[in-house]
Amino acid sequence: MTTDILGYAGKRVVVMGCFSGTGEAAARTLVALGAEVHGCDIRPSPVEGLASFTAVDLKDPASIAAGVASIGGEVDALFNVSGLPQTFPGEDVVTVNFLGLRQWSESWLPRVRSGGAVVTVSSLGGMNYLARQPLLKEFMANPDIASGRAWYQANAERAGDPYTLSKEAVNTWTQISAPALMERGIRINCTMPSPIDTPMLNDFRQVAGDAVLSAFAKAKGRFSTAAEQALPLVLLNSDAASFISGVCLPVDAGLAGGLAVGVLNLQEMIAEAMAAG
């Protein structure tokens, strides 16, 4: 029996979003595990030991196509970690978080080997995706970045918060894609983190305020670290998860589960956090 239960040694993997935070932590871990790691981001990566770094802007279809062509070849795993908070223009948020990441992944899929896997970072903010399927399918029916952006601009009011929309779309896309990909021996999953102590947290503070954020952190009394969000990504794309596909995994110290069965109540938790100042 092998002791390399994650099986990354010698695997060719691509990490989108390795300038900072969760993606940077994932890339460092994958390098340490012996993978051939190709890093991408709109900004340069500080990670040492990458096999290559390619600048890619997920808002730009030409940049996405050039990134795939420049790395080239076949790959074993895609890590889709890039994201934008809702402090950015809504059409950019839905593009980076969903439309661009979907195009990036689907451009790679013909090059993903059987036995390979795709993982995307969604968010607990997208956990109500099942309740909004008609709207999400309408948004997702737009086949490319230009049409998806145009749909968002025309429907911004009824679509609501662009970050929520984009993460609900990631969850839905993950589960829609899983059965057909499994026929090719490829798995696809996503994670739904609660707040992470990364540069993006400051943007969420501006949007939601400290009380809401502390309510989300209550389960463990603190926010998760980037490493605590990166390691589940590494697990989901590893050989150790060979029977896991189509999963939207909360990485939140129990919050989503508690809310689902009613032992936690977010409104009460926010009220408590506000009262505590």
Ligand SMILES: NC(=O)c1ccc[n+]([C@@H]2O[C@H](COP(=O)([O-])OP(=O)(O)OC[C@H]3O[C@@H](n4cnc5c(N)ncnc54)[C@H](O)[C@@H]3O)[C@@H](O)[C@H]2O)c1
């Ligand atoms: N921080 C949180 O509280 C939190 C909570 C839930 C989910 N998430 C999600 O976690 C993921 C990682 O975020 P993080 O918390 O590590 O924050 P982060 O800001 O450190 O990382 C985001 C990364 O996306 C990259 N990026 C931004 N625009 C891009 C573009 N146009 N093209 C390519 N890359 C681009 C950034 O350069 C950065 O490396 C994101 O998908 C985010 O939505 C974050």
